[in-house]
Amino acid sequence: MKHSGKKRLIHDGFSLIEVLISMVIISIGLLGAMALQATSLKEGQVSNYRDNATLIAQSVLDAIRANRTNAANYTITLAASAPTGTSITATDLQNFKNSASELLPSGNGSITVSAGTSTATINLQWSESRVKSGTDSQEFSYVSEY
Numbered sequence: 001m002k003h004s005g006k007k008r009l010i011h012d013g014f015s016l017i018e019v020l021i022s023m024v025i026i027s028i029g030l031l032g033a034m035a036l037q038a039t040s041l042k043e044g045q046v047s048n049y050r051d052n053a054t055l056i057a058q059s060v061l062d063a064i065r066a067n068r069t070n071a072a073n074y075t076i077t078l079a080a081s082a083p084t085g086t087s088i089t090a091t092d093l094q095n096f097k098n099s100a101s102e103l104l105p106s107g108n109g110s111i112t113v114s115a116g117t118s119t120a121t122i123n124l125q126w127s128e129s130r131v132k133s134g135t136d137s138q139e140f141s142y143v144s145e146y
Helices: 016-066 068-074 088-103
Strands: 108-114 119-127 137-145
Touching: 016 068, 016 088, 016 108, 016 119, 016 137, 068 088, 068 108, 088 108
Parallel strands: none
Antiparallel strands: 108 119, 119 137
């Protein structure tokens, strides 16, 4: 049996159009994977900031609990700078303010102590403008008994 060369029943390979279409599909998939990776990195950084804020708040709360008799002296506002001096309270507040500014971008913090209810409210603020578009300011508030 002889076959004529005019009709072919089996393709010998891929055409150029099929290769180009597959390359476009693969490129779109790779771009999607890259966008997913970039978003994952940004959200990971945001999570890191929140972890740091929790760590700072728990650390200063532990300091307040350790120095319970002077708890009222731990009240400090956002605008106030860390007190000078070498007392335990001053050193704890210096560590609090320094940690906030070092571990959080444009970070700052305040503490409000309510002696009547034995509660402390720790507020931390920072900027997420490096990972989110605009000047997205974040605030973290931690309230606990001491």
